[in-house]
Amino acid sequence: MAISPSGWLKSLAAAASVMPSPKKVILLWLNGGPATIDLWDLKPGHVNGGPFSETATRVPGLRISEHLPELARCSDQLAVVRSMTSKEGDHSRATHFARTGYVPQAGIDFPDLGALLVHEQGASDSPLPNYVSILPPRRVAFAGNGFLESRCAPLYVGEQADAIADLTVRDLQPDRMLPLDRRNLRQQILQQLDTDFSGMHRQPVVLAGADVRRRAIRMMQPEVVEAFDLEAEPERARDRLGRNLFGQGCVMARRLLERGVSFVEVTLDGWDTHNQNFQQVIQLSGQLDRALSGLIADLAERGMLDSTLIVCLGEFGRTPVINSNSGRDHWPRAWSTVLAGGGVGRGQVIGATSADGLQVESEPYQVPDLIASICHAIGVDPMQQNDSNVDRPIRIADPSARLIEGLF
Amino acid sequence: MVCRALAIYLVVGLAGGCGLPRATASEWDREDIQKLTSFVDEQLDCIWNVAKVAPPKQASPEVYWRRVNLDVAGRIPSMDSARTNSQYESASQAEDALRELIQSGAAARYWGSLLRRLWFPQTDVPPYQYLQADTESWLTEQLFNHRCINEMAHELLTVQYEVQHEVQHEKVAGSSPWATRQTAVPDVFIASNEFQSARMASNATRSFLGIDLECAQCHDHPFDRWTQQQFWQTAAFFELPDNPSLEFAEVGSLKVLIPDSQKIVTAQLFVDATLNRRVYSPSQGESGRTLFADWMCDKRNRWMARHTVDVVWGQLFGVRLSELAHRAESEVVQHWERLHAGLADEFVARGSPLFPLVAALVQTRAYRAESQGIGLAGGVLKRRQQLLAVYNIKALSATQLLDSLQMAQGETTGLAAGPAGIRERTRRAFSESQQVGVEGDQARSVTQLLSLMNGTAWGQPPAIEALATADFLSEAACMDALYWLALGRPPTLQELDQFREAGLFSEDRSSRWERYEDVHWILTNSVEFNTNH
Numbered sequence: 028m029a030i031s032p033s034g035w036l037k038s039l040a041a042a043a044s045v046m047p048s049p050k051k052v053i054l055l056w057l058n059g060g061p062a063t064i065d066l067w068d069l070k071p072g073h074v075n076g077g078p079f080s081e082t083a084t085r086v087p088g089l090r091i092s093e094h095l096p097e098l099a100r101c102s103d104q105l106a107v108v109r110s111m112t113s114k115e116g117d118h119s120r121a122t123h124f125a126r127t128g129y130v131p132q133a134g135i136d137f138p139d140l141g142a143l144l145v146h147e148q149g150a151s152d153s154p155l156p157n158y159v160s161i162l163p164p165r166r167v168a169f170a171g172n173g174f175l176e177s178r179c180a181p182l183y184v185g186e187q188a189d190a191i192a193d194l195t196v197r198d199l200q201p202d203r204m205l206p207l208d209r210r211n212l213r214q215q216i217l218q219q220l221d222t223d224f225s226g227m228h229r230q231p232v233v234l235a236g237a238d239v240r241r242r243a244i245r246m247m248q249p250e251v252v253e254a255f256d257l258e259a260e261p262e263r264a265r266d267r268l269g270r271n272l273f274g275q276g277c278v279m280a281r282r283l284l285e286r287g288v289s290f291v292e293v294t295l296d297g298w299d300t301h302n303q304n305f306q307q308v309i310q311l312s313g314q315l316d317r318a319l320s321g322l323i324a325d326l327a328e329r330g331m332l333d334s335t336l337i338v339c340l341g342e343f344g345r346t347p348v349i350n351s352n353s354g355r356d357h358w359p360r361a362w363s364t365v366l367a368g369g370g371v372g373r374g375q376v377i378g379a380t381s382a383d384g385l386q387v388e389s390e391p392y393q394v395p396d397l398i399a400s401i402c403h404a405i406g407v408d409p410m411q412q413n414d415s416n417v418d419r420p421i422r423i424a425d426p427s428a429r430l431i432e433g434l435f
Numbered sequence: 436m437v438c439r440a441l442a443i444y445l446v447v448g449l450a451g452g453c454g455l456p457r458a459t460a461s462e463w464d465r466e467d468i469q470k471l472t473s474f475v476d477e478q479l480d481c482i483w484n485v486a487k488v489a490p491p492k493q494a495s496p497e498v499y500w501r502r503v504n505l506d507v508a509g510r511i512p513s514m515d516s517a518r519t520n521s522q523y524e525s526a527s528q529a530e531d532a533l534r535e536l537i538q539s540g541a542a543a544r545y546w547g548s549l550l551r552r553l554w555f556p557q558t559d560v561p562p563y564q565y566l567q568a569d570t571e572s573w574l575t576e577q578l579f580n581h582r583c584i585n586e587m588a589h590e591l592l593t594v595q596y597e598v599q600h601e602v603q604h605e606k607v608a609g610s611s612p613w614a615t616r617q618t619a620v621p622d623v624f625i626a627s628n629e630f631q632s633a634r635m636a637s638n639a640t641r642s643f644l645g646i647d648l649e650c651a652q653c654h655d656h657p658f659d660r661w662t663q664q665q666f667w668q669t670a671a672f673f674e675l676p677d678n679p680s681l682e683f684a685e686v687g688s689l690k691v692l693i694p695d696s697q698k699i700v701t702a703q704l705f706v707d708a709t710l711n712r713r714v715y716s717p718s719q720g721e722s723g724r725t726l727f728a729d730w731m732c733d734k735r736n737r738w739m740a741r742h743t744v745d746v747v748w749g750q751l752f753g754v755r756l757s758e759l760a761h762r763a764e765s766e767v768v769q770h771w772e773r774l775h776a777g778l779a780d781e782f783v784a785r786g787s788p789l790f791p792l793v794a795a796l797v798q799t800r801a802y803r804a805e806s807q808g809i810g811l812a813g814g815v816l817k818r819r820q821q822l823l824a825v826y827n828i829k830a831l832s833a834t835q836l837l838d839s840l841q842m843a844q845g846e847t848t849g850l851a852a853g854p855a856g857i858r859e860r861t862r863r864a865f866s867e868s869q870q871v872g873v874e875g876d877q878a879r880s881v882t883q884l885l886s887l888m889n890g891t892a893w894g895q896p897p898a899i900e901a902l903a904t905a906d907f908l909s910e911a912a913c914m915d916a917l918y919w920l921a922l923g924r925p926p927t928l929q930e931l932d933q934f935r936e937a938g939l940f941s942e943d944r945s946s947r948w949e950r951y952e953d954v955h956w957i958l959t960n961s962v963e964f965n966t967n968h
Contacts, residue, residue: 134556134557134558134559134560134563134627135557135560136559136560154881155881156880156881156882172880177880177883178880178881179880180880180882180883181882182880182881182882183882196885197885197886198885198886198888198889198890199885199889200889201888201889202889209949209953212937212938212939212953213953213956213957215937216933216934216937216939216957217956217957217960217961219933220930220933220957220958220961220962220963221961221962221963223929224961224962224963225962226809227807227808227809228806228807228808228828228968229808229809229811229813229816230806230808230816230820230827230828232828232829232830232966233828233962233966233968236830236962236965236966237962239880239881239884240884240960240962242881243881243884243885243888246881246885247885247888247889416556416559416560417556417557417641418556418641418642418647419641419647419649419650
């Protein structure tokens with residue numbers, strides 16, 4: 028049932044009373060704008076379809092790329108939305124739109140979805156930050172916490188990473204030249220002084236300051252550092268998701284969720300395929316197929332799939348028309364996104380595009396609809412307002428947003 | 436060695452300098468400032484009396500001086516300044532020190548930066564960050580020269596803009612025409628609003644007057660005070676004159692079409708007030724902006740004064756006056772409102788000068804209040820906080836933290852002395868997104884703390900080197916110096932015992948360097964260092 032903006036608020040309010048505790052989110056960010064026409068919404072037989080074949084899946088009527096065989100096997104855990112549409116065809120603007128839910132507005136420092144969601148979920152007992160971004164792309168200025176407070180900022184893992192060994196957190200450990208006994212002594216006395224100070228000054232800002240210091244110090248402890256240590260993961264588990272940066276980033280994402288982090292994003296870069304699209308998409312599909320299917324299986328085995336929503340998207344799709352370099356260019360008018368877990372993925376196929384892939388033919392959805400639906404799926408009110416840096420209250424999702432029909 | 440050791444006293448003593456010449460502007464009127472302080476004290480006494488809470492105890496001179504330095508100059512005091520000011524015996528000595536601080540270039544620069552963020556918050560974010568440096572420089576210069584708030588605001592709103600095509604061709608061929616703007620007053624108001632009347636109207640009313648007119652930009656809201664028509668009538672003031680060569684034009688000629696409607700509205704004030712004049716001279720470079728700015732900055736108009744004192748109050752006390760009134764228990768609401776209105780009147784009566792207002796407020800009993808809450812139950816402490824009967828502790832902003840770190844390290848160059856652009860980039864790295872003068876949760880993120888605790892970007896503090904090599908200084912003197920450097924106070928006996936017990940306060944001179952590094956790390960990472968208490 029389509030829900031109007033005014034009606035859906037009521038619907039959400041009613042649903043909120045039965046919602047379980049907030050779920051966690053893994054965002055798989057396909058940076059550069061993936062050719063979703065070559066992944067989730069193929070056009071076999073049409074000149075725009077390219078050389079790829081479709082493969083059948085476990086879901087009747089759902090056919091996806093032949094280069095996603097593992098995902099075809101777990102397709103009953105997916106929800107494929109084939110009718111996403113927007114007007115933003117520039118990387119920077121479209122990335123901003125897809126990640127924040129708003130087109131750039133000069134002077135407003137919009138926060139990422141991750142920051143918005145962890146802001147709603149409040150502080151946790153975990154020493155780890157609530158929002159972790161693994162493999163943030165180098166050339167894109169991700170918004171981070173924007174106008175929200177610092178605690179909502181992402182912790183970056185593997186900035187500038189070239190190899191799996193680079194999947195580390197900057198400044199997580201003191202200088203290696205500093206002996207362990209001196210590190211411990213420093214931390215011990217610091218906590219002593221902070222305890223004394225906060226004992227005399229019982230104001231919230233002091234107590235919060237002492238608490239975040241305790242968490243930072245705890246984060247330096249071996250048992251927490253271990254959260255970022257992929258070597259501690261069984262070989263089989265690491266192999267399952269692929270021995271590449273993205274696959275191992277997804278392994279780390281799952282490890283972090285197990286340890287209390289509530290929003291993790293992992294970026295797979297390289298989707299800006301203006302040239303030689305098909306060779307590149309085959310290679311990227313292989314990474315995506317293995318990592319996403321492995322992640323779904325991993326979470327299911329651990330009993331975490333229902334409480335973890337996986338969202339897989341990029342900033343836009345790519346032109347159905349193949350250019351002279353065997354590439355595809357930017358195409359925001361019709362593209363797909365995929366969700367899994369979180370009680371959402373049940374093998375749905377939502378919306379449809381035209382035979383040539385140029386247009387959305389049914390159930391068009393915008394980015395704010397996706398943002399509102401993600402919020403709804405994890406138990407956050409998308410109409411929640413936050414004060415912006417220009418003092419104007421701004422809702423998590425644009426007020427015009429509606430839930431994606433068929434997801435829930 | 437002696438020179439190195441002495442250097443610490445010199446560098447931290449001189450670090451309060453600003454690179455600007457000393458102020459030569461006229462003296463403040465001490466009596467006026469005292470009257471303003473007394474007015475606030477009387478109102479707060481009344482509030483405490485009605486609310487039946489005891490007036491606050493006063494903070495120690497060391498705590499007060501650190502607090503004032505952070506709020507006036509944006510960083511902790513130098514060691515020399517902290518020590519000297521804790522020893523003043525007379526009120527006039529302390530007042531002179533405060534006066535010197537407020538007249539310093541550091542204060543002008545800090546408040547110039549705050550005003551830029553308050554009036555043009557959009558310049559914190561691309562694509563308008565390029566306007567920061569010029570705007571802050573201009574505001575700093577104006578504040579240093581004791582320009583009044585309404586004069587500055589008027590100039591910023593009515594700035595003329597003219598592209599110098601010929602100059603551009605000669606000097607910067609091939610670059611953007613905007614590269615040759617030649618205006619003494621920065622054109623930040625029009626440039627950061629893309630010359631759009633609606634955005635200029637929003638910026639002017641929200642940032643200068645504290646009014647949320649723009650909420651009505653698209654349509655009326657059932658329970659809002661302002662209507663869509665009022666918004667666009669305001670926007671009409673910011674439309675360009677039809678004919679710039681006209682000698683005179685009527686306000687009635689300023690019109691704008693409400694988007695997605697057939698309705699054209701004429702410039703009109705959104706409140707029941709009269710414009711200072713209804714005619715302007717396009718040929719003399721005037722526009723509807725001039726008419727609006729004349730009204731906005733007129734001393735009879737209290738909107739701007741009320742907003743300014745509200746924001747300055749928020750910056751100093753951690754919570755705005757309007758918010759105090761909003762949250763207050765019913766019996767004291769009217770007293771907070773009276774204080775707000777009275778302060779705005781006093782501010783205007785004295786010509787709307789920023790620093791005398793700041794000077795008056797930091798001498799009030801509420802600002803001098805101690806921040807401790809020993810023995811107070813949570814609810815009692817919270818109530819005393821809401822009544823300003825205890826000082827509201829604030830987390831240091833990113834700029835305060837970075838400039839204070841530099842001061843604690845005994846650095847004299849770098850961030851604080853560097854161009855605004857460098858400070859801004861570093862500030863952004865610490866995600867300072869809080870609005871000016873608004874109470875907020877500015878707690879550091881774990882990521883930022885890791886950077887502060889383990890990052891290598893901060894380098895070796897010169898002060899540690901100076902102390903570690905000062906053989907003639909005793910261990911006690913060095914520990915004392917480390918405390919004054921970082922926390923603006925001497926160590927307590929209990930703290931010295933803690934450090935002694937941990938082996939960091941000992942007579943082993945061979946380990947000085949390492950020990951002092953450890954102590955400095957501990958003190959600068961402490962909650963005490965990271966808060967303005």
